[in-house]
Amino acid sequence: MSEDESIQSRGGHARAEILAPEKRRAIAREAALARWGELPRASHDGDLDIKGVLIKAAVLPNGKRLITQGTFLLAIGRSRTPKAGTGGLSSVDGLPFFLQADVLRPFISEELVESTTPIIFRLKDGQRAVGYDALLLPKVCEVYLRFRDSYLKAGKPIPKNYEHIIRACDILMRGFARVGIVALVDEATGYQDARAKDALARILEAFIAKELRKWVKTFPVEYYKELFRLRGWKFPQLPADQRKNPILVGKITNDVVYDRLAPGVRQELHRLTPRDDKGRLKNRLFQRLTEDVGHPKLREHLASIITLMRASDSWQQFKSMLDRALPRYGDTPYLPFEG
Numbered sequence: 001m002s003e004d005e006s007i008q009s010r011g012g013h014a015r016a017e018i019l020a021p022e023k024r025r026a027i028a029r030e031a032a033l034a035r036w037g038e039l040p041r042a043s044h045d046g047d048l049d050i051k052g053v054l055i056k057a058a059v060l061p062n063g064k065r066l067i068t069q070g071t072f073l074l075a076i077g078r079s080r081t082p083k084a085g086t087g088g089l090s091s092v093d094g095l096p097f098f099l100q101a102d103v104l105r106p107f108i109s110e111e112l113v114e115s116t117t118p119i120i121f122r123l124k125d126g127q128r129a130v131g132y133d134a135l136l137l138p139k140v141c142e143v144y145l146r147f148r149d150s151y152l153k154a155g156k157p158i159p160k161n162y163e164h165i166i167r168a169c170d171i172l173m174r175g176f177a178r179v180g181i182v183a184l185v186d187e188a189t190g191y192q193d194a195r196a197k198d199a200l201a202r203i204l205e206a207f208i209a210k211e212l213r214k215w216v217k218t219f220p221v222e223y224y225k226e227l228f229r230l231r232g233w234k235f236p237q238l239p240a241d242q243r244k245n246p247i248l249v250g251k252i253t254n255d256v257v258y259d260r261l262a263p264g265v266r267q268e269l270h271r272l273t274p275r276d277d278k279g280r281l282k283n284r285l286f287q288r289l290t291e292d293v294g295h296p297k298l299r300e301h302l303a304s305i306i307t308l309m310r311a312s313d314s315w316q317q318f319k320s321m322l323d324r325a326l327p328r329y330g331d332t333p334y335l336p337f338e339g
Contacts, residue, residue, distance in 0.1 A: 001236070037304065041122040042066070048188030049300035052193065056322050057134065057185040058123060065185040066119060066131035073098065077108035077139060083212035096132075103159075107146040112139050135187045138176050207265050207294040218286045218295070223302060225251065226309035230323070256322060258285060261301055263329040265294075301326070 007249050020055075044059035053075050056068040067075075078098055096116050099108060102124060148166045151158050175184075186192040227249065228235040258266035269285040276282055289295045304326060312318035 003062065039120055039122050039128060041126070042189075044189035044191040044194065045124050046189040048184045050172055050184065051177075053172065055188075056277070057136075057188050058129070058131065059123070059185065059191040060121060064119070065134035065182055066121065066190075067134050067185075069118065069130040069136055072137060073133055075137065075168065075172060076144070077165040099140065104143055104147055107143045107150075111173060112136075112143070115139065134181050138181055141173050141176075144169045145173065157164050161331065182187060195292050207262050207290060207297070208268050209288055209290045209294065212283060213287045213289070213291065213295075215287055216283075217296065219302065220306065223305050223309075226306060230309060230315040232315075255328070256297070256303065256305055256319075259328045260322075260326045261298060261329075265329075 005205050032210055037232065040062075043061050045056070045058035046237045047054050053164050054071065056071040057067070076098065093107070095113060096118065099112075099116065103247050115133055115136050118132060120128065121128055123129055144162070144166050147162070148158055162305065183192075225235050233246070254266060258269065266285075269288050273285060274282045286298055288294065288296055305322070308321050309318055309326065310323060
C-alpha cells in the first residue's frame with residue numbers, strides 16, 4: 001500500500017469513528033442500495049389518506065402496488081425508522097422486524113411470510129425507497145387484531161406496548177372495509193386512469209380484428225323475428241338478402257348487442273368501418289370481430305339476447321330483463337326506442 005493510500009485509509013477510519021451511529025448506518029444503507037444496480041422506477045406515486053393516516057404509495061411499471069416502508073410503519077403505529085440493528089432489509093426467519101415478536105407467531109401464516117419481502121425501487125422523482133406490497137398492510141393489521149382478540153377471549157389485558165399498534169390497525173381495517181387497499185393506492189397515485197386505459201386496450205385487441213373478415217352469416221333470423229314481434233312490427237317473409245330492415249333496427253342492435261358485448265367495442269367498430277356517400281356502413285360491424293374471441297363472444301351474446309326475447313311479452317319487459325342481465329358498458333346514453 002502506498003503512503004497516499006495509507007493516509008486515505010486512516011482518514012476513512014477516522015471519519016467513520018467521528019460520524020454519529022445514525023449517519024454511519026445511513027451511509028451503509030446507501031452503499032447497500034448502490035449494489036442493487038438499476039432499480040425499477042414507479043410509474044405513479046402519491047399519498048393516500050386512510051382516516052387521517054397519510055401513506056406514501058407507488059405503482060411500478062409491472063402494476064405492483066407498493067407502500068413505502070416509512071409510512072407503512074407509521075400507519076401501524078410503529079417508528080418510521082426500524083430500531084437499531086434491524087435495518088429495513090433485515091429479517092429473522094424471513095419476517096420483517098415488525099412481525100418478529102414471539103407473541104405474534106401463532107397468527108402468522110406461511111402465505112404471509114412469503115409476502116413480506118421488501119422491494120427496493122425509485123419514486124417518480126428518482127428518490128430511492130424501500131417498500132412493501134400494498135396487500136401486506138391489511139394482512140399485518142389482521143395479525144395484530146387476531147393477537148388482540150386472543151387476549152380478549154382469554155380475559156387478559158392487552159400488553160401496554162401493543163395498545164397503540166392495535167388501535168392504529170383497527171383504524172386502518174375500518175378504512176379498508178369501505179374501500180380495498182388496491183383501489184385506494186390506484187386512486188392516490190392516479191394509476192386508476194392508466195389501468196382503465198390499459199385494460200380497454202387489451203379488450204379491444206382481443207375483440208377487434210386488424211383486417212376485415214369475410215362475411216359469414218352471424219345474426220340468426222330468430223333475432224330479427226323476435227325483435228319484430230316485440231316491437232309490434234310485421235316480419236317480412238323474404239330471403240335475408242332481399243329483406244330491408246327499418247333504420248331503427250340498426251340503432252336497436254347497437255344498443256342491445258354491440259354496446260353490451262364488451263367495453264369500447266361498439267365505438268371502435270364504428271371508427272374502423274367506413275361509410276358510403278349516403279352515410280351507410282360499407283361493411284357489417286361483426287366482420288371486424290376477431291375469429292378466436294370477438295366472433296364467438298358475439299354468438300354467445302346473441303343466444304342470450306334471443307332467450308330473453310322469447311321469455312318476454314313486450315319490448316318494455318325485454319329491455320327491463322336485458323338491462324338487469326346484460327347491462328351496457330360505458331357512458332352511452334340510454335335509448336328506450338319507444339317511438
